[in-house]
Amino acid sequence: MDLYSAIVFITFAVSTVTAVNVFANQLVSKDNKFQILTVCALICIASLCEWLGIKTEYMSASLIGLHKLAKLAEFCLAPCISIAAAVSYGEVKRKKLIYSALGVHIIFEILALFNNWVFSVDAQNIYHREQLYWVYIAVFSLSIIYCFICIVRGIRKYQARLGISLLFILGFLAFGIALQMIKRNIRVDFMCVAIGNLMLYSYRGNVINQIDVTTRLMNRRCFERITENMKSPAYVLFFDVNKFKHINDTFGHTEGDKYLRLVAKKIYDIYGKYGFCYRIGGDEFCVVMFRNLDKLQALNLQFKYETDRLFINNIHTPGVALGWAYYNSDTTDINTVIDKADEKMYKDKHQLDI
Numbered sequence: 001m002d003l004y005s006a007i008v009f010i011t012f013a014v015s016t017v018t019a020v021n022v023f024a025n026q027l028v029s030k031d032n033k034f035q036i037l038t039v040c041a042l043i044c045i046a047s048l049c050e051w052l053g054i055k056t057e058y059m060s061a062s063l064i065g066l067h068k069l070a071k072l073a074e075f076c077l078a079p080c081i082s083i084a085a086a087v088s089y090g091e092v093k094r095k096k097l098i099y100s101a102l103g104v105h106i107i108f109e110i111l112a113l114f115n116n117w118v119f120s121v122d123a124q125n126i127y128h129r130e131q132l133y134w135v136y137i138a139v140f141s142l143s144i145i146y147c148f149i150c151i152v153r154g155i156r157k158y159q160a161r162l163g164i165s166l167l168f169i170l171g172f173l174a175f176g177i178a179l180q181m182i183k184r185n186i187r188v189d190f191m192c193v194a195i196g197n198l199m200l201y202s203y204r205g206n207v208i209n210q211i212d213v214t215t216r217l218m219n220r221r222c223f224e225r226i227t228e229n230m231k232s233p234a235y236v237l238f239f240d241v242n243k244f245k246h247i248n249d250t251f252g253h254t255e256g257d258k259y260l261r262l263v264a265k266k267i268y269d270i271y272g273k274y275g276f277c278y279r280i281g282g283d284e285f286c287v288v289m290f291r292n293l294d295k296l297q298a299l300n301l302q303f304k305y306e307t308d309r310l311f312i313n314n315i316h317t318p319g320v321a322l323g324w325a326y327y328n329s330d331t332t333d334i335n336t337v338i339d340k341a342d343e344k345m346y347k348d349k350h351q352l353d354i
Helices: 003-024 030-056 061-089 095-115 133-157 164-182 189-208 220-228 244-251 253-274 293-310 334-353
Strands: 119-121 127-129 234-241 275-281 284-289 320-327
Touching: 003 030, 003 189, 030 061, 030 189, 061 095, 061 119, 061 133, 061 189, 095 133, 133 164, 133 189, 164 189, 220 275, 220 284, 234 244, 234 253, 234 293, 234 334, 244 253, 253 275, 253 284, 253 293, 284 293, 293 320, 320 334
Parallel strands: none
Antiparallel strands: 119 127, 234 284, 234 320, 275 284
16 A cells, blocks of 8 residues: 555545544534534545546546546535535535535536646646636635634634634644645645544534533533632622523523523623633523723623613513622632622622512
């Protein structure tokens, strides 16, 4: 087995490992499983087509047709991998427009095959890049950039920062693809894409495991971990939806979840820039605010104003109770701060119930 064939084998192996993990993961939805498995399949097919194109070059003239079809499939599928990954791991807007653009590109590549616009295969079965090869490179590059944008947008939806891990994954993918564009004989692009796909699947899984499914705020486990290791000064804020049990008992849990999502969005919109937002159980939320501590009072007033407006037409709930306390590792214990914030929240809750 030559080195390039070994690289293709590794590509298949990594994609298979990813597919098996996805198939066995019960936390991944049926639709998302199909999306990620599609990415794995596209990577394998495109890699196989590239391999066929390389292996049939310089061989018998009877293989020219296979050589051309392999290159055509590779050029059509490469941008599709990026879009499929964007759908799997990110947030894609205007899907119909994106899919239409892919369709136009595929039609262009088919027409180009018969006119030798993008590439050609001569009578000696030798592959050549032609004048419009740059169109393929442009479409492929734009699809990669769009994929990265969608992934970043999707991760932020889960209150995740653009951390070093995601930057490394995206940088690894960009390097592997760019390397082959610069050096044609270094054929590692699909192997890098397969490895990057596995890393993206793992990274997204780690992010989702930290998130509360209903509200998309961080879950209680994350709150407990951050309070175990807090060192910098911060405000700890507690929130509680008033008469939430009455909402569930009267209007049902679907309506109750709707209120939780509304409150969670307000909390994140107002406090998310200055710290981390959590759902710690039932109708209870928490914010650990590390930055711009001097803005606390203004943010609290804004939150009260926004939630009062939110519930103005819903007389069955008078609003959201709020309490807070200041933490300094040199002078206070985090558990004491949590108790103070909780106590202050319940005082506010009692006043709202009167």
